[in-house]
Amino acid sequence: MSRFQVKKVAVLGAGVMGAQIAAHLVNVKVPVVLFDLPAKEGPKNGIVTKAIDNLKKLKPAPLGVADDAALIGQANYEEHLEQLRECDLIIEAIAERMDWKLDLYKKIAPFIGPNTIVASNTSGLSITKLSEALPEEIKPRFCGIHFFNPPRYMALVELINTPTTQASYLDALEGFVTSNLGKGVVRAKDSPNFIANRVGIAGMLTTMKEVENFGLTFDVVDDLTGKKLGRASSGTFRTADVVGLDTMAHVIKTLQDTLSIETDPFYESFATPTVLKTLLEMGNLGQKTKAGFFKKVGRDVSRFDLASKEYVPAGQKADEVYGRMLKKPAAERLKLLRNAEGKEGQFLWAILRNSFHYAAIHLAAIADNARDVDFCMRWGFGMKQGPFELWQEAGWLEVAKMIQEDIDAGRALCKAPLPDWVFKGPVAEAGGVHTPAGSWNPSTGTFAPVRLLPVYERQHFPESVLGANAPKAETAGKTVFEDESIRLWTLDDEVLIASIKTKMHAIGGGVIEGLLQAQELAEKGYKGLVIWSPDDMFSAGADLQGMMPAFIMGGAKAIEGAEAELQNAMLKLRYSNVPVVSAIRGLALGGGCELAVYSSKRVAAMESYIGLVEVGVGLVPGAGGLTYIARRAAENMALSTSKDVLPFLTEGFTAAAMAKVGTSALESRKLGYLLDSDIVVPHKDELLFVAINEAKALFTGGYRAPHKRSFPVAGRSGIATIRAQLVNMRDGGFISAHDFHIGLLIAEVVCGGQVDAGTLVTEEYLMAMERKAFCGLLTHPKTQERIMGMMSTGKPVRN
Template sequence: MKRFQVKKVAVLGAGVMGAQIAAHLVNVKVPVVLFDLPAKEGARNGIVTRAIENLKKLKPSPLGVAADADLIGQANYEEHMEQLRGCDLIIEAIAERMDWKLDLYKKIAPFVAEHAIVASNTSGLSITKLSEGLPEAIKPRFCGIHFFNPPRYMTLVELINTPTTEAQILDDLEAFVTSGLGKGVVRAKDTPNFVANRIGIAGMLATMKEVENFGLTYDVVDDLTGKRLGRASSGTFRTADVVGLDTMAHVIKTLQDNLNEQTDPFYGSFGTPPVLAKLIEMGNLGQKAKAGFFKKVGRDIQRFDLESGEYVPAGEKADEVYGRMLKRPAAERLKLLRNAEGPQGQFLWAILRNGFHYAAVHLAAIAETARDVDQAMRWGFGMKQGPFELWQEAGWLEVAKMVQEDIDAGKALSKAPLPEWVFKGPVAEAGGVHTAQGSWNPSKGVFEARRSLPVYERQHFPELLLGEAGPKFETAGTTIEENDSIRVWTLDGDVLIASIKTKMHAISPEVCEGLMAAIDLAEAEYQGLVVWSGDEPFSAGADLQAMLPAFMAVGVAAIEDAEGFMQQMMLRLRYANVPVVSAVRGLALGGGCELAVHSARRVLHMESYVGLVEVGVGLVPGAGGLTYIARRAAENAETSTGKDLLPFLTEGFTAAAMAKVGTSAIESRKLGYVLHSDLIVPHKDELLFVAINEAKALFAGGYRAPHKRLFPVAGRDGKATILGSLVNMRDGGFISQHDFHIASLIANVVTGGDVEAGTLVSEEYLMTLERQAFCSLIVHPKTQERILGMLNTGKPVRN
């Protein structure tokens, strides 16, 4: 069967979503052309040009590297329709108007390639009705595709078919969206607002209604409904501000226009909340308008007060008694909240009960299985657990009885009873909707397994829901050696895997010992070694706390020994006789960055943050990070006809001295921590698959470790130049005296110390300078202030 390949994508519509979808396609190296109407004045592509320029300014950035915005092709509907013929996927993302979309379909139809998929990015319009405006030849290749905002960061993409969509088309698109874009796909039925927004917006409306009932303020509600509740840290009202109050109002209107009391028994709760209507009338549309439920005034945050129509000081927190309740096990937690006497506890039970009630009543209509609902709420609304997961964890029948009692007592938002399958049959017998056999499909009356598309074979350890069966990385494969700090194991018998088990995967002396042993074993019996720890972070750095007891007992000599041992481990990685591949996801900071850069290859999830950050605690990189910067500068200089090393050293020195962290794997490449030979993987759950195959490919290609060789350094002249810049920064008040001292030590290492420019040095020589600098700082009072401040508060101390 011919493989579906996406060589080029067209995005129609340069609005907020269209432009950011195009940006994410650039992130994952998919050529894209962005279309919009021709501008009435100036350059014909002016609308698209302005949208692309705006991408460079947005925070959080939709692009891995802002300059990559220029890789987005620009087109308009009058002059460039022929470009559509070369596109394998066309994503329509214009405004949510059925008539506008249908009119655009008529214009593009003659230019759509015979194999191309056409997909509408809509948050709630009927995909079937949209398909009716297409020629018969395109209908089988048309579906809905709903990205969540912002597309780079939000995992969820909903795919919606029509009665005429070919099954293979949906499978092909799911494979591309999953592996190519790194997203989690949920297939939704063609109902108003699909799955995530149907459940999520109904939940937000219900929350706002309960806020009125219990008289709570928006800041207290956000404190209650954020991380404490296992949801996005922005809570309810801050999330609404981020989404945009006009966007939220549009989604609400979709519910209002397409549902009624007969089709949705909760319809009476779908009225636009008065506070939302008032804010929209004022033009306070949330974050993009710099005012919504909240606004920032100077350094202060204020909240809107509907009664006065003014903004008042915010920052009120929830009663801590409910914070303690929310830390209890699920069953105990829900009972405590249901029986709470205070309004905050009653409010929490009410919104959880409403969520269970709504999800159960609507499951059959909006989704195939309960899995789709829970995944949609995890991936689209940042919930730690979907509603069915929490319900199941807390005791399925017990919670069901509590919810039904409230319904019967008139406390719920609707009189609709829970469906019969909740209390009788397979779900009741299994104690929930997620089982080893699959998740509950109420339409078929069975537990249905996940789709087994070939793309999912790339995910050795997919994200599982509570109650689902599947392999867990902590126990999978064959364990070779394991202790409290590290597990060395193999999945296939060919490649060894080292998984760090310490908190934040910090690198302790025990971890170093385990990695050294793993290298020995890999060289003797395996094709390679992959360093992969299963979840985030890759490693937050060296374990300073593990070093402190030895430091207190023996003094700085213990620190020097520990650093020396870590340096030996890094060199052992670099010069191993089998390829060592670091599979990086999340943070790779300090020692974690040093571990990655000393590996033969790096395979990184795109949302990885790599950098040498030791300056933040008053130290310098001490496990080979500065040596790496000096060596890479020398290697890069070899390609130049000039003899001055300093231009090649500047970027690396600045990154270390300013603790710069790449905010994506792509940006980390610009900082020099990721090479062009390294692989960047869009989907987090494919990281191990790609890393193992990269190790095998290197081995099959006859991998040999690099030669140990001497390399030139910039010497005292280069150091003097750097110090001159640092003096200006210190005297100008941009850095403190201690910052100047630390940066001077970094400059001394990366330039090779007091030697002539061009002097050939070894890695061991520079590592000695690193150790000396590190140890001189560990006993410095101001560095100790920074370390204690970080350990106590988690925030850098500036002194």
């Protein structure tokens, strides 16, 4: 099979999942056409049109930029099936009805191209049974593809083959889904609900059963089973509300219909919980109907009370003693919970024991190896660790004995003993299922290594499981320099990498010194410098906490010197003789945003949140952010026929004055923090690979630093125009008097002060204005209130 190129995708079914899958394809620049039934009234594409319009209203936003909804093609099965011939991939995402899906396959089969891959997005129907409706020539190109909701944000995609699926097509699809869609792919066996939903929904059901056993309330359970347990912050019941109680009920029904006590010893725990039945009968389906296990009215949250069938005030928290227990090392934590006298501790041990028990019993039937189960629970259910990882970390045989003792004593949910491989043989000898050689596959009795596909060569530090001893970015490569603030290192002796180590990667004196050293070293002996850190934080900005002692001791003058050093560092990076590439992932706020915009180029993961947010602490950007806005406005004006810079300044001023943050790399580009020439990378683990290669490409292409140029500013007339707008906002109650003051200072800097419109200025001139405004605000009582409020609560103070 030649290289699989996806030039166009068809998504069949404009429901919640289908429309959002189409939206994510648009996010990553894959042309897509969305199909559904012809509307009975009005335009034939009416169903699709409505679904696309709805994408703009959904939260969290399925589209990186709402206007990109217009890029989704619209089609219906009556008029447009010929368009399927142009598609390299067809994703069927209609309702979970086997008969409907089979009918649709018969309808589309004559229009499927000779090399097109066809995949069904189902959460649990048999892929093999679905394939039976397809002609023989299409069966090798058919498989299951299970996206998790919401598709843009959830990392997991399960791929499920049939006995007739050709391996080369599945490999090609895995490459596309990984690199182009940015997903973590797991190959699941064609068993009911596959891996993630089988383990995850069974876990939710057994959790609900234990809730009944211990008589706990939903809010207490969510407090216990959220972040404290290393799981999604939404806990158990709020997660069910987000997923949708009807969706959950469907997945439960799949378990009930396709399993039995003979095939699943936990089957008796799969009865639909009474509370879920009641909520479904009431039409309370969770977040989509604004009521489920919880109901929000204004700022108040209520929880459902089954006895009264009413909503009562929520907000109960678990006993703090269990929060402290959950912070203990894994082995100590599980022993404390197992021996706890209180029902909350006993409940926690019960649900963890059940998860270990269930995963071990079903591993052979649902997955190729234990690693796939743990990845599914991480990527599909937001767990910090999968069940096997936690079990192994706590001491494999010790925990296994505790589980088996509970089974023997009748305390577990089912009587089935743990499999023999748990206690003897390679797993027991290795101390767990994850080893450097691979993860346990009970079907073959071996430790299965990670699948080797070309796409994974783009991931220098892919996610790994506890026990695999995979290389860690923090210690990999060759260290050139390291201190408590920064590590300078290289993977190939060609490109230098700077990794910030401070808390939230805050930029203080040590980071500035490290970046200057990195730039100097890169110019002497490397093809480029890449600024990258191996977590979801590029930089949260300047180190305000570290700045305060200097301010208290020496006042604003002490801070002015530090600001000047930071600004000079930004200019050094901008005018470096080798390319400086910022590899952005997660937050790039304030000084982090400034560090990015002063780099030669930016490579950003899709989920990057970039912005100048200093207004939130009563300050103005002080490391060149406002200078950048003014310069970019002048550069954009130069590309037009206009001679007035103010219209090109408006968006940048508004973004800084309102502390706007791009909610995706695509929106950050609209705000001007990323350029059209910058690269958006769908998969976070490919970020470093792409950044290093961009630095090399720039160097090989004869990179030269940009010329230092003077540029025109809007001057006093621009300030007056912006001032009038700020007055209206203040007098209308949209901003406070202090916001007005800060906004006016921002306007004065980006417009170049009290000079004539069109006056040429330098970056240094504007940076001096920035410093003066920044340091002046530091002495303002209202700003000090905002800084102290942010440092103590982490939330902005409005004053």
